[in-house]
Each structure stands twice: as structure tokens, then as C-alpha cells.
Amino acid sequence: MRRCPTEAIRIRNEKAFIIEERCIDCGECIRICPNHAKYAVSDPLDVLKKYSYKIAIPAPSITGQFPERLELSGILGGLIEIGFDDVFEVAVGAEIISDYTQRYIQEHKDIKPLISSACPSVVRLIQVKFPSLVDNIIPLITPMDITAKIAKREAMKKTRLSEDKIGVFFITPCPAKVTSVKEPVGEEFSPVDGVISISDVYEKLINHIDSIKKRADLVKSGKRGLRWGREGGENDSIKGKIRKLSVDEIHNVIKVLEKVEDGKMDMFDYIEAQACPGGCVGGIFNKENPFVAKERIDRVAGMIEEESQESKVVLNDVKDEEYVLSESITPRPITLDPDINIALDKLEKLNEIEKKLPGIDCGACGCPTCKAFAEDIVQGVKSIDDCIVILKEEYKKEKEKL
Amino acid sequence: MSEIRLSFDIKHNDFDRAGAASSNLKNSLKQLGYPPEDIRRVAIASYEAEMNVVVHASDGKMEAIITPEMVDIWVIDKGPGIENIELAMQEGYSTAPDKIRELGFGAGMGLPNIKKNSDFFEIESKVPDGTKVHFIIRRKTGK
Numbered sequence: 065m066r067r068c069p070t071e072a073i074r075i076r077n078e079k080a081f082i083i084e085e086r087c088i089d090c091g092e093c094i095r096i097c098p099n100h101a102k103y104a105v106s107d108p109l110d111v112l113k114k115y116s117y118k119i120a121i122p123a124p125s126i127t128g129q130f131p132e133r134l135e136l137s138g139i140l141g142g143l144i145e146i147g148f149d150d151v152f153e154v155a156v157g158a159e160i161i162s163d164y165t166q167r168y169i170q171e172h173k174d175i176k177p178l179i180s181s182a183c184p185s186v187v188r189l190i191q192v193k194f195p196s197l198v199d200n201i202i203p204l205i206t207p208m209d210i211t212a213k214i215a216k217r218e219a220m221k222k223t224r225l226s227e228d229k230i231g232v233f234f235i236t237p238c239p240a241k242v243t244s245v246k247e248p249v250g251e252e253f254s255p256v257d258g259v260i261s262i263s264d265v266y267e268k269l270i271n272h273i274d275s276i277k278k279r280a281d282l283v284k285s286g287k288r289g290l291r292w293g294r295e296g297g298e299n300d301s302i303k304g305k306i307r308k309l310s311v312d313e314i315h316n317v318i319k320v321l322e323k324v325e326d327g328k329m330d331m332f333d334y335i336e337a338q339a340c341p342g343g344c345v346g347g348i349f350n351k352e353n354p355f356v357a358k359e360r361i362d363r364v365a366g367m368i369e370e371e372s373q374e375s376k377v378v379l380n381d382v383k384d385e386e387y388v389l390s391e392s393i394t395p396r397p398i399t400l401d402p403d404i405n406i407a408l409d410k411l412e413k414l415n416e417i418e419k420k421l422p423g424i425d426c427g428a429c430g431c432p433t434c435k436a437f438a439e440d441i442v443q444g445v446k447s448i449d450d451c452i453v454i455l456k457e458e459y460k461k462e463k464e465k466l
Numbered sequence: 467m468s469e470i471r472l473s474f475d476i477k478h479n480d481f482d483r484a485g486a487a488s489s490n491l492k493n494s495l496k497q498l499g500y501p502p503e504d505i506r507r508v509a510i511a512s513y514e515a516e517m518n519v520v521v522h523a524s525d526g527k528m529e530a531i532i533t534p535e536m537v538d539i540w541v542i543d544k545g546p547g548i549e550n551i552e553l554a555m556q557e558g559y560s561t562a563p564d565k566i567r568e569l570g571f572g573a574g575m576g577l578p579n580i581k582k583n584s585d586f587f588e589i590e591s592k593v594p595d596g597t598k599v600h601f602i603i604r605r606k607t608g609k
Binding site: 193195196197198322325326327328395397399400402404405406407408409411412414415439 | 468469470472485488489492494496497498499500502503505506509510513532533534579
């Protein structure tokens, strides 16, 4: 509860409860809770049945998740075994996005720093906690989206099937991507049809990895794209004279964004920010330790070409406007009241209440901090008697009276 | 007319807590639903003003009055005061020692930045009594 970076969790009726509009899907609660009070949902593999032609678009971070002997060709071959007709790596799309990002940064030197739009949790964090920074988010679609668009187009050419018969599934390291497909930000619809977790794929494959047919023909990614699966990889993939900063882990991201808000990060052109520790390898649907996975990605990346040839081929089909988000990203701040006059009164009361509270953030009231508790009192969901420390003092006073 | 008054102490040379006052003010404005562009201006101006006290002055305080129309901020310290205000207002002019510059402060943009980000700005200083920086950021009406 206290770990939540947006104070979205409350304990109500002895159960952890998430305030939806505050949640940014960072997965921190799932990572931290020893009792598994929270878990994440992705699509079951059954959803594949709805389509005649199924394409898996795996996140680059999948590269680090299996025993080394399976190799990337074995992982992609394994996806075919569990029911996909084709595989198109998001690492290829990542390379295309990197090149366009470079162009965008160089053409928009007036906004400093621009912030990557690739991590959906960071985008939502900015909407909720840093509303003044929404214009700093680079308004480009993600590697997942560009890959889905290209994969579908290529499949339509190849199979002559209509668009609705082709299903594109993202193989995800994190639940935030599930939300970004179901409720996209900056787009009306996501080009992705479903999201399957890396852990579901892992469980399907791990017991027979030695019998999986390796498919070297499916491996199209280059080193640049593959390394997007770990922190720093995105920045390394963006070429040119651009001053970049890389930050990972949600609480670290918050500290950096505070500085951006204070105008203290103007020396950077671009910030790669990722909610998970270590980047996408730290996503909660992963199986391997993120540090090991990071090394493994680098090792595989070291054995392949810097650039993907595939990205050059499919690039010709991508129009400039396809890179850009069709809708603007809007601030979604959590305010005390839509009416500023009422909000001011509430803030005044909140500050008064906070002064009375012990300030030890014990959490016994079901709120992560005394400040959050004061806010819940002002909003009418809690009463001051829910504070166990205050209650104890009152009890003591009563006892003395007797 | 609704308004709220906030007051924060600022400690000289306390780099661990530096920025706490402006951060607190910033968060209050977010809770009030102030327009994002205005929050940004308050953030930059108040942070600079707070850091000026931390870096140059002895202890001081920040006082802010928030109304639906504007944020009125006073940053007052107890000395040593600014000898030549005109010079201090020039971009790039700084009296910060190297030690402070190594921490990334003292680029000589503090006061000019406050002025640039506010709708009203005044400064009063007396050696060795102290400095009063007063600035107002008006709330943008409508969307």
C-alpha cells in the first residue's frame, strides 16, 4: 500500500482496493506484496481462436526469459508451436521508431526535454501526477503499435485475408501494456488485437524446450531494436547529436520528473523513462531475474547485426503521419474538487486535519500516509476516529476520567 | 472569497531538504486543479527562490497565498542581503562559490528566471538584514 507511487491503494473491508483513476498500472503492488493480494490480467491463449491468421509480436525483453540454449530462434519457434501462424518482432518496430524519434527531436528543439512515450505507466504517471509535463511527452506511437500495423499490413498482402480475420497479439512483459491496448492513450483504437503475457508463453514452453523447432528464419531484429528490452537500450538506439538521459524504476522516474517540472532538466533533449527496474526486463510478467535477463539480451544482441535489414524493407510502407499519435495526451490530475473554490476549502481543511494526525504513516487506517488519510476524511470516505493513534489517546483520556 | 495560506521554513545549506517548500506548493496546486502551465511557472519560480535562500542566504521562509485568481508568493530571508540588485538580475551573474556550482546550482539564472515566469515581480534587499522576493503568478482563466 505504501509502495504505490500514486497512493492508489486503500484497505477497505480488510482487502486491498485500488482507486482506478489514480492507478497507472506500474505493477509495483504486484511486485512487492508477499500475500499476492494483487495480480494482473492478460488475455488467455484461447482468444487466438477468434482469428484465421494469428501473428505474435513479442516484446524485445522476451529474449532474456528462457534458458540460453533455446536461443532467440527457439523462442520465436516456440510461439509458432503454441498456435501462432507468424511472428513479427517488436524489436524491428523499435528500430524504426528510434530513427523517427531522432528526426522528431532534431525538429523540435524548442521542447526540452522530450520524454519517451514507450512506457505506458510513465505516460499515465505524467497524466496523473505531472499534468504540466504532458506536452513534453513525444507524441509518437510505440514500437508495439508500429509493429502491429506493419505486421497486419504484411499479412494482408501475404494471405489476402481481410483485416478482421487477422489477429495481432503482443507478447507482453507487463500489465500496463494490456491497459494501453484496451484503453489507449493518444489513439482512438490500438492496432493490437490482444495481449498475451510472457509468463503464459513461458509456462507453455518451458517443459519441452529441447524439442522446440528453432526458426532462425523468423529472427529479423537487429542489435539496436533488441536492446530496447533493457534500460538504456532505447537511448542507445537513437543516433545523432542528442543529449539523452535514461531513468528506470518508478520512484526514480518521479524524482527525475520533479526536476523536469522545476525547469532543472533543460540541458537534456530526451529522457528515456521506464517504470520497471532495469527497463522492460523488470516487468512483472517476466520469469527471469531482471539483471540476468539484461545480460542475456546484451549477449544475444552482440551476436547479431547492429541494424535489422527487415526494418529497411518495411520502412518504405510507413507514412510519416502514421508515427504520430492521432489524439493529444491529456492531463488527468487528481484534484480535491472540480470547483476551485470548493477545492481551496477542502485543502484548508485537509491541512488542518493533517496537523492533528501523528504523521507516522502507520497505515492502520487503511491509507498509505497520514496525508492521504486526511484527504480521505475531507472527501468523506474516512473519519478521524479511524486513526488508531488518536483513538488510543482518547481512550487514555477517558480512562483517566474514570 | 476562498483562499489558502501556506508557510514553509527554508534552511540555509540544507541541501537534503532543499526544494521541499516549492514541491509542497506545487502539489497543493495540483490538488486544486490549477492549470498545468501555471503550475509549471510556479514550480520554476518558487524553486529558484527557495534555492536562493538555501544557497546564498541564512534561514528564511516561503509564504504563499493561493486564491482562485492567483498564487502570491513571498520568500523572505534573514540576510546577508544583495549588494547590487541590478547586477543580480542579469542572466549569468552569480556570486555562488565553486562548491555550490559543483552541486549544479549558481548558474546565475535564479532571479531572472523568477521574473520571467511570473506576472508580477519585486525584490527588496538590505545588507545585512536580508532579502524579500515577492512574485505573483496569475491563474489562466478558461481552458
